[in-house]
């Protein structure tokens with residue numbers, strides 16, 4: 001009988017709200033399966049000697065969390081992970097910065113995670129590690145004698161080999177990935193980029209569709225697209241409270257058409273490009289003035305990093321500029337909300353919006369795109385406008401797929417979405433619902449666990465409640 005042990009840097013608080021797709025999708029999956037979730041509790045302490053692991057139980061999920069030190073936060077989380085790996089993996093070499101200190105911190109924090117998790121592991125535990133913060137964790141656990149089956153899922157894109165090799169230590173990093181038994185990617189593109197690297201730079205070969213042989217190791221490498229709990233989201237959008245929020249949104253009398261965007265304030269989400277496209281829409285289709293509003297929810301994230309400070313300033317200048325140029329005493333074209341909104345409210349806002357505008361420049365998956373579809377009224381659904389560079393676009397073909405760098409194309413897609421006949425909206429929505437149901441959160445978790453269990457079968461999993 002195996003227990004599931006999930007490890008990620010960011011964990012959700014099971015009692016409160018989490019923004020960020022990783023925490024949202026793991027929490028939902030772990031609630032179904034039960035298990036142990038190990039990660040950072042979001043707190044910062046002065047010294048390493050102040051770090052303790054704390055365990056709490058929430059029904060069938062045990063949370064084991066610990067703080068980071070101020071130095072870890074600066075050098076590991078902000079430094080190596082978010083000034084180094086994040087931009088490289090999002091194809092933004094221009095923003096990537098690597099230093100010796102950050103690299104040492106990345107190794108040190110991964111070692112500390114391994115040191116803290118190793119004593120909690122039972123022999124038969126399945127270990128599932130998430131995301132770029134913890135790539136070398138399996139190596140650290142193996143060095144401490146853990147022989148468990150271990151899997152790694154990358155929530156962000158995997159870049160093409162030519163981009164990857166611009167990064168110092170890429171060989172060490174990829175070799176660390178080979179310590180896992182299963183490697184999971186969001187899309188076929190990410191999977192292909194990884195395979196191109198191991199074939200071209202390491203002489204790896206595929207033994208079968210999902211079995212890779214490289215450096216004498218055999219591992220499963222496959223695509224596991226992250227999904228949502230569709231029914232859960234759909235019902236959140238239809239509660240009496242949601243209905244009240246929708247009425248409120250429409251009753252303001254400012255606009256008849258609502259466009260919604262929901263994104264962490266991250267340069268990968270393409271927010272300035274989105275506003276430029278909206279401005280272009282207002283220029284090209286002046287008869288929509290006073291009738292259309294873009295509501296952009298943008299909770300701040302990684303605020304100490306210069307690239308995030310810059311993108312915020314750019315976004316704020318643009319929204320001010322558009323409102324100044326086009327707005328009037330009775331109309332604010334851009335409603336910009338720089339705070340995190342609870343998912344129950346988001347569900348209502350999605351349902352009350354005629355267009356879901358999801359235009360990242362590069363995104364691992366983008367759960368917001370799927371949530372927007374799930375929240376719609378099947379008899380009068382809104383239209384999803386989706387960047388071709390979001391992982392979600394690989395599947396969601398019935399969205400209006402756009403190039404987020406092309407303001408004219410996005411502007412035309414907004415117009416098409418607004419005037420789309422109801423019949424076409426219903427056909428597209430029905431097809432999209434089918435797709436998000438076929439690849440939902442449960443399927444994501446079960447298919448990854450099945451690959452991890454390999455010959456043991458997923459039924460061997462049993463919920464656990466001890467740390």
Ligand SMILES: O=P(O)(O)OC[C@H]1O[C@H](O[C@H]2O[C@H](CO)[C@@H](O)[C@H](O)[C@H]2O)[C@H](O)[C@@H](O)[C@@H]1O
Pocket residue numbers: 010019020021022023025131132155156226301302363364365366367
């Ligand atoms: O933990 P933070 O630094 O606050 O950032 C939040 C999370 O952002 C990223 O989320 C990704 O995962 C989603 C679910 O698979 C996916 O849809 C999205 O495209 C990704 O950007 C990051 O990968 C997580 O580690 C962060 O926790």
Ligand SMILES: O=c1ccn([C@@H]2O[C@H](COP(=O)(O)OP(=O)(O)O)[C@@H](O)[C@H]2O)c(=O)[nH]1
Pocket residue numbers: 017018019020021022024262263264297299339340341342343346365366367368369371
């Ligand atoms: O104010 C907000 C903004 C976002 N989210 C949630 O955060 C997740 C964002 O995931 P996505 O995959 O779209 O992007 P990420 O932030 O992980 O890159 C989604 O589940 C949103 O519902 C939220 O709860 N409140």
